[in-house]
Amino acid sequence: MQTVLVTGANRGLGLEFARQYHEAGWHVIAASRQPDEAAQTRAWSAELLQLDVRSEVDIRSLAHVLKGRQIDLLINNAGYHPGTQQLGQLDYSNWPTAFHVNAIAPLQIAEALLPLIPPGGKIINIGSRLGSIACNEGEGSYAYRATKAALHCITRSLAIDLAPKQILVAALHPGWVKTDMGTSAADIEVGESVSNMRNVIATLGSHNTGLLINYDGEVISW
Numbered sequence: 001m002q003t004v005l006v007t008g009a010n011r012g013l014g015l016e017f018a019r020q021y022h023e024a025g026w027h028v029i030a031a032s033r034q035p036d037e038a039a040q041t042r043a044w045s046a047e048l049l050q051l052d053v054r055s056e057v058d059i060r061s062l063a064h065v066l067k068g069r070q071i072d073l074l075i076n077n078a079g080y081h082p083g084t085q086q087l088g089q090l091d092y093s094n095w096p097t098a099f100h101v102n103a104i105a106p107l108q109i110a111e112a113l114l115p116l117i118p119p120g121g122k123i124i125n126i127g128s129r130l131g132s133i134a135c136n137e138g139e140g141s142y143a144y145r146a147t148k149a150a151l152h153c154i155t156r157s158l159a160i161d162l163a164p165k166q167i168l169v170a171a172l173h174p175g176w177v178k179t180d181m182g183t184s185a186a187d188i189e190v191g192e193s194v195s196n197m198r199n200v201i202a203t204l205g206s207h208n209t210g211l212l213i214n215y216d217g218e219v220i221s222w
């Protein structure tokens with residue numbers, strides 16, 4: 001049985017990743033800030049672990065608890081949107097949180113769990129088209145765009161460093177999805193986004209490691 005670890009697995013895309021991988025017969029490790037309140041994931045007998053991605057103690061403890069185990073797929077899904085903020089009204093107070101959750105934590109988690117990821121294993125960072133510099137058409141979101149651009153850059157570096165170990169790394173854009181973050185005005189349902197991303201993850205190989213890939217499989221330019 002293959003094992004997937006999902007961060008931010010208590011709601012939104014993370015919860016749906018956990019649900020779909022469980023349904024597909026994977027062992028699911030659902031990491032979230034308040035695992036005691038993750039009633040749905042508990043019902044699928046997922047393994048529920050505590051992880052505030054901003055806490056180094058939590059990350060160290062996660063790696064310790066899982067020592068000796070194998071993680072075939074790590075999905076760095078937890079994310080924070082600090083608001084769309086327009087120029088002239090920027091609030092810099094939440095930038096550190098945004099960088100921590102969206103860019104620094106995924107790298108820290110990958111680094112901590114690396115000994116558990118076997119050759120052929122995969123690390124997926126949930127990025128965003130909003131973090132593509134090539135696709136930027138304005139409309140604010142300075143902080144969110146910057147953090148996801150940083151995550152994409154980290155994804156590329158990790159892919160290069162881990163290629164000799166045959167560990168594949170990619171950033172995935174889930175589409176504009178109906179979650180708390182995406183709002184009900186979004187284009188697509190959570191289930192559709194995640195099932196498409198699962199297809200992309202399944203096809204990830206040495207030919208497409210280190211890329212930013214849309215949920216429909218199209219490569220998005222940086």
Ligand SMILES: NC(=O)c1ccc[n+]([C@@H]2O[C@H](COP(=O)([O-])OP(=O)(O)OC[C@H]3O[C@@H](n4cnc5c(N)ncnc54)[C@H](OP(=O)(O)O)[C@@H]3O)[C@@H](O)[C@H]2O)c1
Binds near residue numbers: 009053076078
């Ligand atoms: N929805 C979209 O349209 C869209 C588009 C592009 C990219 N994305 C990306 O997709 C990912 C999932 O987003 P979503 O749409 O599912 O958003 P969401 O429904 O708002 O869920 C965000 C998740 O991140 C978790 N999280 C935030 N800060 C955390 C922390 N410090 N430690 C642990 N978990 C933390 C939340 O946990 P709590 O419940 O504890 O807050 C929650 O599980 C994010 O990386 C987001 O940037 C989403």
